[in-house]
């Protein structure tokens with residue numbers, strides 16, 4: 001029997017400049033917040049590149065350090081044009097992805113998934129059979145991934161309450177168990193503690209080692 005033709009996906013991962021990113025971690029991690037934001041993006045990108053259903057990863061960022069790190073592991077960097085906000089950056093990334101990789105679906109993946117497991121991402125992408133599909137985040141109100149089939153506009157509506165916004169726009173929520181690492185975005189210190197329990201990637205683990213080794217009492221594994 002002939003193998004089923006599986007068309008891999010192009011992922012667009014948006015990364016805010018780390019000097020201003022992850023502000024909700026500032027109180028718990030005043031010294032290491034930018035490094036954590038960088039590490040989350042590197043671990044997310046590395047896990048995405050390791051998925052068997054990912055053909056290429058486009059990282060949409062103006063951060064030079066993140067750009068160098070993700071280029072070194074095989075991602076393509078796209079500038080944060082027009083420099084307006086997350087959804088504008090994703091529309092730009094999706095357009096560049098469609099130009100460069102015609103015939104592929106494009107999925108926007110949040111860069112704050114430091115526990116991301118390639119096999120869980122692969123299971124999610126395999127389940128993205130609708131025109132547009134999305135993954136609801138661990139808290140249940142946001143979105144960690146939005147996927148558009150080949151030729152379909154991504155139409156991203158990330159932001160507060162994006163799960164409802166994506167559903168209202170016609171996207172179908174992915175209803176899978178066993179995808180905790182795809183749902184676990186890290187916005188707060190408690191989120192980071194949960195991600196560490198799930199098992200974070202090496203870049204984030206390195207920064208957490210620095211955190212634990214730095215002045216006792218100023219930063220730590222908040223829960």
Ligand SMILES: Nc1nc2c(ncn2[C@@H]2O[C@H](COP(=O)(O)OP(=O)(O)OP(=O)(O)O)[C@@H](O)[C@H]2O)c(=O)[nH]1
Pocket residue numbers: 014015016017020021022023024025060061062080084085086089109110111112187
């Ligand atoms: N390229 C790009 N990425 C963005 C932008 N805003 C947010 N992101 C990314 O979108 C994803 C989700 O963003 P948030 O969780 O709101 O991240 P954040 O804005 O750094 O976090 P807070 O400061 O805590 O709100 C992360 O991967 C961010 O790096 C933007 O304007 N441009």
Ligand SMILES: C=C(OP(=O)(O)O)C(=O)O
Pocket residue numbers: 086137141142143144157158159160161162163185187
């Ligand atoms: C932008 C979003 O993420 P966060 O809740 O992490 O800000 C979102 O869920 O649409």
